[in-house]
Amino acid sequence: GENVEQHPSTLSVQEGDSAVIKCTYSDSASNYFPWYKQELGKGPQLIIDIRSNVGEKKDQRIAVTLNKTAKHFSLHITETQPEDSAVYFCAASKGDSWGKFQFGAGTQVVVTP
Amino acid sequence: EAQVTQNPRYLITVTGKKLTVTCSQNMNHEYMSWYRQDPGLGLRQIYYSMNVEVTDKGDVPEGYKVSRKEKRNFPLILESPSPNQTSLYFCASSPTRLARYEQYFGPGTRLTVT
Numbered sequence: 042g043e044n045v046e047q048h049p050s051t052l053s054v055q056e057g058d059s060a061v062i063k064c065t066y067s068d069s070a071s072n073y074f075p076w077y078k079q080e081l082g083k084g085p086q087l088i089i090d091i092r093s094n095v096g097e098k099k100d101q102r103i104a105v106t107l108n109k110t111a112k113h114f115s116l117h118i119t120e121t122q123p124e125d126s127a128v129y130f131c132a133a134s135k136g137d138s139w140g141k142f143q144f145g146a147g148t149q150v151v152v153t154p
Numbered sequence: 155e156a157q158v159t160q161n162p163r164y165l166i167t168v169t170g171k172k173l174t175v176t177c178s179q180n181m182n183h184e185y186m187s188w189y190r191q192d193p194g195l196g197l198r199q200i201y202y203s204m205n206v207e208v209t210d211k212g213d214v215p216e217g218y219k220v221s222r223k224e225k226r227n228f229p230l231i232l233e234s235p236s237p238n239q240t241s242l243y244f245c246a247s248s249p250t251r252l253a254r255y256e257q258y259f260g261p262g263t264r265l266t267v268t
Contacts, residue, residue: 077259
């Protein structure tokens with residue numbers, strides 16, 4: 042089955058710097074890759090997603106890149122702000138059975154002023 | 155307000171005492187799913203449902219049951235809870251029309267089994 046690995050597990054950045062989180066997946070049939078942000082005491086919330094027919098997607102300060110050959114995808118946050126502090130999860134799913142999701146273990150991001 | 159609700163939010167119970175965690179969504183979503191979250195393991199999918207009367211196993215279904223008799227509700231049943239089911243549980247729903255896969259998560263249910 043699919044296995045998703047996420048690195049790093051913790052990331053501390055200075056406000057204004059960029060943060061990058063990387064995930065690798067094992068099943069080449071996976072074709073949908075969302076990223077979720079979880080704030081303390083809340084449920085995860087989708088922040089951006091990408092499908093396998095696209096190499097990059099951007100939404101303001103957040104971008105996701107996908108390398109299908111290497112089977113990895115990354116979340117990029119630019120000009121980080123204290124409110125970006127949270128746990129971030131990547132996930133992968135397959136189109137033919139997209140209802141089944143595998144999540145990474147999560148990355149705790151701390152943005153220090 | 156569009157949302158996914160879970161009840162109860164906190165529950166402490168004893169080994170073997172059957173319990174049900176309810177999940178309800180008001181967005182007319184076809185897809186619903188249950189996850190458990192444990193430190194260092196991220197979110198692991200327990201069961202999911204593509205529509206009414208259609209359910210399927212995720213990666214960690216052992217010890218859990220689900221049913222989907224109505225579109226809006228997707229209860230999680232623990233017939234005989236054990237301490238290793240102590241965890242934070244999330245329900246999620248998703249629209250599937252127009253190939254939209256984003257999941258909307260509930261606030262979570264923290265379960266402790268002693």
